[in-house]
Amino acid sequence: MSEKYFLKENMEKNVSDYDFSAFKKALKMGQNKVIKEIEDSGLKGRGGAGFPTGFKWKLASQQEADLKYFICNGDEGEPGTFKDRLLMEDSPVKVLEGIMIGAFAVGASQGYIYIRGEYAKPIKIFNKIIKEAKKEQVLGENIFGSDFSFEMKLIKGAGAYVCGDETSLINSIEGHRGISRIKPPYPIEKGLFDKPTVVNNVETLSCAAEIINQGSDTYNELGTENSRGTKLVCLSGDINEPGVYEVEFGSMTIREIIQEFGKGIKNNKELKFVIPGGISTSILSNDKIDIPYTYEDIEKAESSLGSGALIVVAKGHDLIDLMLNASRFYMDETCGTCFPCREGNRQVHHMLKKAMGKGIDHNKTELIKDIGKTIRLASRCGLGQSSLNFIGSVIDEYPNELLIGGVDNG
Ligand SMILES: Cc1cc2nc3c(=O)[nH]c(=O)nc-3n(C[C@H](O)[C@H](O)[C@H](O)COP(=O)(O)O)c2cc1C
Ligand code: SF4
Structure with missing residues (x-):
């Protein structure tokens, strides 16, 4: 069993009890060294796409702009995911420290934490933390006597899965409908209010704070060449x-x-x-x-x-029922901008609903897979592109069980 932990250090809930040693270290290191340390750690974004964090920060730091934004993505809408909630509840000050380190590294002076609306406890905690941090002058002008000034706000999501996508999230903060933007331009070039913007996941930022704290060498002792930590x-x-x-x-x-x-x-x-x-x-x-x-x-x-x-x-679940559940999620959560995602997910849901208790034949499952390919190729964002991964893979793996009604009693 794995007995090595990295994120378990410094689980603090109050700003006044926290020493911000990683952030103070970052201030001493300077922007370039902080970015280099994160690059050396090989940290990949934990929001789902696995994009290298150090590289994202480097690109953002190179943008010339009078104002940059740094956003922490706490939307956590992917069904089955609940680790960001734990971090926001159990070690919120470290999450804040990660945001501050990232903002300092890329030269952002304003930030947001976007938390899904259903997460009442993390929202309450972060409202308190931000208030406390302003009072303790951990947020504001010339933090810890440095040249770095940073302000932060909390935004409460309204329950749309698509708003976890960074460009939809940016639209949502701007007060628009939460729909994805066409990329490029990427948020690091033209993001929130058209300014360079970095979006990072809660877990990514907790890791970044610990990497600055413990050093990329310590981090690199854990994991494999391509999956560090x-x-x-x-x-x-x-x-x-x-x-x-x-x-x-x-x-x-x-x-x-x-x-x-x-x-x-x-x-x-x-x-x-x-x-x-x-x-x-x-x-x-x-x-x-x-x-x-x-x-x-x-x-x-x-x-x-x-x-x-x-x-x-x-074993023992009705496979069609499982697929129906997933398809209902995507049908409800599509933002509707791209026709294949909007209409394709609705059609798949309709076919699976009709198949409940009866089974689904090969022609129909092939049609579902075709719809999946079209959605993947012709959709703007990851929601559509991945909406039929689960359903398509169940069809590929268990074609015969679907024919006889989806129930596996084996
Ligand atoms: C439909 C959709 C939902 C997403 N939901 C989340 C989410 O809840 N939290 C998150 O951090 N990233 C989510 N992402 C990924 C973000 O767009 C973005 O890649 C991520 O916040 C970047 O942070 P990272 O590099 O630290 O992973 C989602 C992407 C898509 C397409
Ligand atoms: S792929 Fe789906 S969720 Fe994403 S922008 Fe298009 S319609 Fe909206």
Whole structure:
């Protein structure tokens, strides 16, 4: 079992009790060294896309502008993901410190934390933290006697999954409808109110604060060449002990995470498949989960680590019902801008609804896969592009079970 933790240090809830040692260290290091340290750590964004954080900060720091923004993405809408909530509740000051370090590194003077509306507790905590930080002059002009000034606000999301996408989130903060923007231009060039803007996930920023605190060398002792450090895994589904577990990349297989952290499958049932990165990712069947938990191994198995939501599915579920559930989510959550995403997800939902209790034939499943390809090719944002990953992979893996009504009694 992995016994190495990285994020567990400095779990503070009050600004006045926190020493901000990582931020003070960053101020002494200067912008370029902070960016280099994050680049050297190999940290990849934990919001789902896995974009290298140091590189994003470097590009943003090179933008010439009178004003830059730094946004912490706490929307956490991917079904099965609940690790950002834990960080915002249990170590909010470290999240704040990560935001301040990132803002300092890229030269941003204004920031936001965008938290999903359903997260009442993190919203309450962050309102308090921001107020306290202003009072303690941790936010404001010339922080800790430096040249760096930074102000921050909290924005409460209104329950749309698409608003977790960075460009929709920016539209939402500007007061527009939460719909994705066409990229390029990327937010680091032209983001919030047309100014260079960095958007980073809550977990990414907690890691960044700890990397500055403990050094990229310490971070690099953990994980593999392409998956450095640790990852918060949200374990849910048919397991005995669901929860958030910190896993050193490469130290455990997916099956070991389920067995050792999750304490195995509920009611002694047999595992059928896992969804390794939230419902926007393809399934891995029981025979494919003896692989190390890393970005590269999961990609090799033709899925994605996504946001770290590891959903475990035991034998005995109605597969069509599971697919119907997923399709309802995408049908409800599409912003409607792109015709294939809007109409395709509605059509798939309709076909699956008709198939409930009866089964679905090969022609229809091929049609669903075709719709999936069209949506992937012709959609503007990741919501549409990944909306049929889960459903398409179930069709590929269990074609015969779908024919006989979707129930697997094996
Ligand atoms: C539909 C959709 C939903 C998303 N939801 C989230 C989210 O809830 N939290 C998040 O951090 N990133 C989310 N992302 C990814 C963001 O667009 C962005 O890549 C991320 O916030 C960047 O931070 P990172 O580089 O630290 O991962 C979502 C993307 C899409 C397409
Ligand atoms: S892919 Fe879907 S969610 Fe994304 S912009 Fe297009 S319609 Fe909206």
